[in-house]
Amino acid sequence: MSNVLPFVMCALLGALAVALYANRRQERLTARFIDGRRVTVSCLICPAGADRWERGLFVIEPEGWSWEPRRAGAPVLPVDARVVRIRRLEGREKNRLHYRLLMMECTSAEGDVRLAVEPGRLEHVLMTLAPAGYEVPRPVVE
Numbered sequence: 001m002s003n004v005l006p007f008v009m010c011a012l013l014g015a016l017a018v019a020l021y022a023n024r025r026q027e028r029l030t031a032r033f034i035d036g037r038r039v040t041v042s043c044l045i046c047p048a049g050a051d052r053w054e055r056g057l058f059v060i061e062p063e064g065w066s067w068e069p070r071r072a073g074a075p076v077l078p079v080d081a082r083v084v085r086i087r088r089l090e091g092r093e094k095n096r097l098h099y100r101l102l103m104m105e106c107t108s109a110e111g112d113v114r115l116a117v118e119p120g121r122l123e124h125v126l127m128t129l130a131p132a133g134y135e136v137p138r139p140v141v142e
Contacts, residue, residue, distance in 0.1 A: 048112035
């Protein structure tokens with residue numbers, strides 16, 4: 001019994017440290033977003049009908065937003081993208097992507113696009129893509 005106690009204490013302290021770090025990181029990101037400073041959100045993008053997911057950065061700046069693909073030739077998020085639906089991963093997406101990601105389905109004049117975003121950063125992307133007065137779709141949680 002005495003050998004287990006140090007292990008349990010170390011595991012609990014480690015979990016507490018990770019939780020505090022993640023919480024502080026989210027607070028810094030939100031503070032930067034509110035202050036109007038440059039915020040980058042790591043996302044995965046996939047045009048509708050395609051199976052290949054590409055990494056990129058959704059950059060939010062005071063002047064607007066932009067998309068920075070990680071590699072040349074990767075799909076780009078259209079400028080007129082509008083959020084249609086937010087949902088959890090379905091079907092093959094569950095096997096290919098991290099289970100915590102949420103899916104944002106967007107539409108534009110160039111076609112439909114899917115964005116996979118971390119739950120804690122989804123709000124920043126959603127507030128940027130949704131114009132003023134636009135009713136934001138509620139996430140589908142099952």
